[in-house]
Every structure is written in structure tokens, then in C-alpha cells.
Amino acid sequence: MSIDAATIDQAKASSFGRIPVWSWLGAGVYVLFLINGSGLLNDSDTYWQIAVGQWILDHGALPRVDVYSFSKPGEPWISSSWFAQILYAASYNLAGWTGPVVVAAGSIAATFALLAHILERRIPATYAALVALAAMVLSAPHFLARPHVLAMPVMVAWAYGLMTASERGQAPSFWLLPLIALWANLHGGFVFGLVLAGAFAIDAMWNAAPSQRKPLALRWVAFGLAALAACCVTPYGWESILASRKILDLGELLRLISEWAPADFSKLSAFELTILALIAGTLYRGVKLSPPRIALVLGLLHMALSHGRNLEIFALLLPIVVLTPVSQQLALRSTWSGRTTFVPAVVLAVAFGISTWAIAAHQTYSPPKSDSPAAAVEAIKAHNLRRVLNDRALGGYLIWRQIPVFIDGRAELYGEKFTMAYYNALELKDVSQFLDLLGDHDIDALLLRPGAPAATLLDHVGIWRRVYADDVVVLYARGGG
The missing domain is CATH 3.40.50 (Rossmann fold)
Structure with a gap:
């Protein structure tokens, strides 16, 4: 065997031998949620989400008035989650309740595989996996076959793109805009994506040299306006933004809806333990953040404390916001080679396929x-x-x-x-x-x-x-x- 051939064989063996942690983690999360798939249906709203998606498929149009109640018939109402509802309805038509379970489980797995991949680029793989798993445990109560689950990987990718641009002293690439356009058609939480863009723009200004701030600010403003326009690339146009705002104007009612209720610390919870652990770790290791990053952390914490619905946002985005300062100040070194191969993606795809056939196809799922x-x-x-x-x-x-x-x-x-x-x-x-x-x-x-x-x-x-x-x-x- 020639030296060149031996080198190639060794490289292939190395590629297959070291499968990144994110691919294994994604496969494991997917299997976990397939095994416990009925838990993803533990919310009565899944019924009407699928019903709306089916109405859209049947009529070839999107709802603009209420057609489901006798108390508000004909009242203006739009569905800012229309695309997610179609995906759930189509999957239900294809495979019964197994369909929405597979769609939701796949999105959850993709979210934490992506988060682990982002973390693995800056910190050791073991730490990346542990942080991703901790974020999953914290977010677990809100893992349901509903539109917000399908938007989670989009949110993570969007936040990482903004953070990377800020740390490079650049404006984000316009190639990020399709992400927020997709988000706007999946779930009304896309408005928070615009808030994130503003927050990372301030972070970029803080880190830039004084002479670079004005031109950099103009580029971020241009990106922000383009992102706002991208949010209107929905069948409803700018109405999607107004509809999302209505949720936050419900006042006292939000306290009665469990997912919008404020955090309750009357009993020890994973959220409280996480906050205490973060405070203890910061005090012990003395991690410092820039003022814009501190504001971002406090903003995420405030959202999670105000409404339980925002807990997964806190869990998924906090590691991204503090990733660079923590990795630098604690001298954490990533073992990621910087090279990307198709092997991990193939492994993940194969694991998804085998798991779906072996578990989902032979298990009965149903709402409670x-x-x-x-x-x-x-x-x-x-x-x-x-x-x-x-x-x-x-x-x-x-x-x-x-x-x-x-x-x-x-x-x-x-x-x-x-x-x-x-x-x-x-x-x-x-x-x-x-x-x-x-x-x-x-x-x-x-x-x-x-x-x-x-x-x-x-x-x-x-x-x-x-x-x-x-x-x-x-x-x-x-x-x-």
C-alpha cells in the first residue's frame, strides 16, 4: 500500500472515529423524545393547531376571521404560526399522532444538536454536552407539539449569527435574513429576534474602536431595517407583527395562563437551582461581562422570571451570550478541528431514520x-x-x-x-x-x-x-x- 493511500485511509478512519458530540447528542435527544412521545401531546392546544393547519390545507387560504367560536364569530383573527400548523397537519395526515411527535422531536433534537455544536467550537466537547443537556432539562416543561418548538432551532441559529457578527466587529450577513423570515412564518415569537438584533448591535458598538462606530452603526441599522422587512414576508405582511404584540397586551390575564405566569419559587425547581448555580459560579470564578452582555443576561433573566413561557429562551440563549467571555476568562480550549465533514450529518440522519422506524413506527401515541x-x-x-x-x-x-x-x-x-x-x-x-x-x-x-x-x-x-x-x-x- 502506498504512503498516500495509507494517509487517506487513516484520515477516513479518523473522520469516522471521532464523531462530534453534537451528532450523538442530537440522536440521543431524538430517541428520548420518541420514547416519551405522548408527553409532547400533553397540551390541548395541539388539537386546534392541527385543526387550523388542516383548514388552511382544505381551503388553500389563511384565516383572517374567527370561524371556530360562537362567542366571537367573524372577529378579526390571523394565525402567525400558519406554516408550523401546516407542518403539523400534514404530518398528522401522513402518520396520525406519530407525525406531530416525529416533527416536534426532530426539531427539539436539531435545537440541542445545534447548541452543542456552537458551544463545542469554543469549549471542550464534554462541557458543551453538559451545558446543552442542562439547557434541555430547564426547557423540558415546554416541549410540546406546538409551533414554538419548531422555531427553536431557528432562534438559536439567528442568535449565533448575530453574536458572531458582533464579535467580529461587523454587521450581520444578509444571508441571515431568511432565518428571521422563516421564524416569522413559524411562530409569533419572531419579534424577539428583532430585539436580539438591537441588543447585539449595541454590543458591537461597545466593542468597536471609536472611529469605526459610526460606519458600523449604519451597517447594523441597514441590517435591522432589512430584518424588519423580512419579518413582513408572510401572507399577512406587517399584520404578523401587530398580532404578536396582542399577546403581551393581555394584562392580568397572563397571570392566569400557566405558561405565561411568573416564576414560582415557593418550591425548589430546576430554574431556581440554575440561577443559584450561575450566581455561585460567577462569584467563585469572577467572570466579567461587558455592559451590553450584562444587559442581555439580565433581560433574558427578566423574561424568564416574568413569564414561564420564556424559560426556554433563557436556557437556549444564555450559553450563547456568555460563551466567548467565559471561554476566554476561564481559558477553556475547544478540541474542535475547524473542519466540517459530512460524516456527522450522515450519522445523525441515519440515527433519525433508524429511530423513527424502530420506535415511532411501532409505538402508539395519543393526547391524554x-x-x-x-x-x-x-x-x-x-x-x-x-x-x-x-x-x-x-x-x-x-x-x-x-x-x-x-x-x-x-x-x-x-x-x-x-x-x-x-x-x-x-x-x-x-x-x-x-x-x-x-x-x-x-x-x-x-x-x-x-x-x-x-x-x-x-x-x-x-x-x-x-x-x-x-x-x-x-x-x-x-x-x-
């Missing part, structure tokens, strides 16, 4: 029965009940079964005033308010959770009778003595 009151819906149809005041968490399933709802998870449609009145009425904060709600909306049935205050009252009101009950729901219909 607590969100799927099938027998109660059959009772609604059997009694020809039209205007059903439903528990909010059951709205997704009713939409799925093509039953007009009183309320569902689209908080931006119903608004703060309507939804707070609904909650207060069902909690019997004011009994007359509850009775007025039934009369004002001409309610002829109620689908509630057993033990709800309103259900207890109806058991003692003669004009309402139970027509169905189990351990999940109780259905009342008008027509008693």
Missing part, C-alpha cells in the same frame, strides 16, 4: 384523555346541543371535533376583558355575573371539569340537568324542572 372528552362530545351531538359553554382547556378538542366553542387557547382573539369575565363567572366570584353570562350568550349546555364551582352550583339549579359525567368532565343541558 383529560384533554380528549370523546364520550362527552358524543353526548353533545346526541342531544343536539349547539351553544356549549366549555372549560377553556377543552376548547382545542371541541374545535378538533368541529363543535363551535365558547372559548379556547387563542387568548389574543378573546382578549383580557372577555376572558377575565369568563374566569370570574366560572369561579363564582359573582353568581349573578355567572347567570348573566349564561343568559347573554344564550347558553344551552355547559362542559366543565368535575368539582368546578360553577358545576357545584348547577347541581342545585333546577333548570339544568346532568346529561353526562365521568372523571374528566361533566355536561349540563338546559331543560330541568
Whole structure:
């Protein structure tokens, strides 16, 4: 064998022998979430997300008014997550509930494989894997087959592109713009991508020489305007930006929606342990950040403390924001060679394919029965009940079964005033308010959770009778003595 041939064979063996940690981690995360796939369906909103995607596929158009409720029929409403909803609906049509599970699990795996790859370029592979796994544990409560999961790898890639440009003293490449355009069609959280661009622009100005700040600022401003324009490359145009803003204008209502509620430290949690560990590590090792990076860290922390929904943003972006200062000040050295081969991608693709065939194709996935009151819906149809005041968490399933709802998870449609009145009425904060709600909306049935205050009252009101009950729901219909 010639020396050249031996060298080539050795190089090939080396390429196959050292598969980067990000590819193994991505494959492992994918397998983990396939095994526990039903957990990704543990949210009733998945029902209406798929239903909206199916409506788009059936009509070849996007919704602009509400067509699912009898309380807000014809009200303006757009779906800023339309592309993600189509992906979920198409995957469901292809493989039943296995489809959305595979799509969501694949996106989660891609997110943490990408994060590990980014970290591995600056710090040792073992540390990169540990940080990525810690971020996964912290984000795990929000891993659901919903649009925000499909936007996570896009967010990570966007943030890394901005950080890299800032540290090089340059404006970001315009090749990044398709990322935020994709984000804008997947999920309404893309507005935060514009905030990130502004934050890293300030970071770039801070690090630049005084003579370079003005031309650099102009290039960042040009990129920012282009990013804003890219966000409007959706079927709804600039309306997508306005729709995303409506969520943050829900005021008091956000505290009642679990995913938007503020952090709760009454019990020890992974989030609290993470914050304490970060404080302890900073005090012990004396890591220093520039003022713009400090502002970014505090901003991410504030978002996570204010709304539980933002916890995965904190977990995914904090390692990127502090990566360079920490790696430099702690003298961490990456073993990454800087060379990119197709071998890791092939390994990951093969692992995905084998896992999908071996696990997903032979396992049954389904949403929890607590969100799927099938027998109660059959009772609604059997009694020809039209205007059903439903528990909010059951709205997704009713939409799925093509039953007009009183309320569902689209908080931006119903608004703060309507939804707070609904909650207060069902909690019997004011009994007359509850009775007025039934009369004002001409309610002829109620689908509630057993033990709800309103259900207890109806058991003692003669004009309402139970027509169905189990351990999940109780259905009342008008027509008693």
C-alpha cells in the first residue's frame, strides 16, 4: 500500500472515529423524545393547531376571521404560526399522532444538536454536552407539539449569527435574513429576534474602536431595517407583527395562563437551582461581562422570571451570550478541528431514520384523555346541543371535533376583558355575573371539569340537568324542572 493511500485511509478512519458530540447528542435527544412521545401531546392546544393547519390545507387560504367560536364569530383573527400548523397537519395526515411527535422531536433534537455544536467550537466537547443537556432539562416543561418548538432551532441559529457578527466587529450577513423570515412564518415569537438584533448591535458598538462606530452603526441599522422587512414576508405582511404584540397586551390575564405566569419559587425547581448555580459560579470564578452582555443576561433573566413561557429562551440563549467571555476568562480550549465533514450529518440522519422506524413506527401515541372528552362530545351531538359553554382547556378538542366553542387557547382573539369575565363567572366570584353570562350568550349546555364551582352550583339549579359525567368532565343541558 502506498504512503498516500495509507494517509487517506487513516484520515477516513479518523473522520469516522471521532464523531462530534453534537451528532450523538442530537440522536440521543431524538430517541428520548420518541420514547416519551405522548408527553409532547400533553397540551390541548395541539388539537386546534392541527385543526387550523388542516383548514388552511382544505381551503388553500389563511384565516383572517374567527370561524371556530360562537362567542366571537367573524372577529378579526390571523394565525402567525400558519406554516408550523401546516407542518403539523400534514404530518398528522401522513402518520396520525406519530407525525406531530416525529416533527416536534426532530426539531427539539436539531435545537440541542445545534447548541452543542456552537458551544463545542469554543469549549471542550464534554462541557458543551453538559451545558446543552442542562439547557434541555430547564426547557423540558415546554416541549410540546406546538409551533414554538419548531422555531427553536431557528432562534438559536439567528442568535449565533448575530453574536458572531458582533464579535467580529461587523454587521450581520444578509444571508441571515431568511432565518428571521422563516421564524416569522413559524411562530409569533419572531419579534424577539428583532430585539436580539438591537441588543447585539449595541454590543458591537461597545466593542468597536471609536472611529469605526459610526460606519458600523449604519451597517447594523441597514441590517435591522432589512430584518424588519423580512419579518413582513408572510401572507399577512406587517399584520404578523401587530398580532404578536396582542399577546403581551393581555394584562392580568397572563397571570392566569400557566405558561405565561411568573416564576414560582415557593418550591425548589430546576430554574431556581440554575440561577443559584450561575450566581455561585460567577462569584467563585469572577467572570466579567461587558455592559451590553450584562444587559442581555439580565433581560433574558427578566423574561424568564416574568413569564414561564420564556424559560426556554433563557436556557437556549444564555450559553450563547456568555460563551466567548467565559471561554476566554476561564481559558477553556475547544478540541474542535475547524473542519466540517459530512460524516456527522450522515450519522445523525441515519440515527433519525433508524429511530423513527424502530420506535415511532411501532409505538402508539395519543393526547391524554383529560384533554380528549370523546364520550362527552358524543353526548353533545346526541342531544343536539349547539351553544356549549366549555372549560377553556377543552376548547382545542371541541374545535378538533368541529363543535363551535365558547372559548379556547387563542387568548389574543378573546382578549383580557372577555376572558377575565369568563374566569370570574366560572369561579363564582359573582353568581349573578355567572347567570348573566349564561343568559347573554344564550347558553344551552355547559362542559366543565368535575368539582368546578360553577358545576357545584348547577347541581342545585333546577333548570339544568346532568346529561353526562365521568372523571374528566361533566355536561349540563338546559331543560330541568
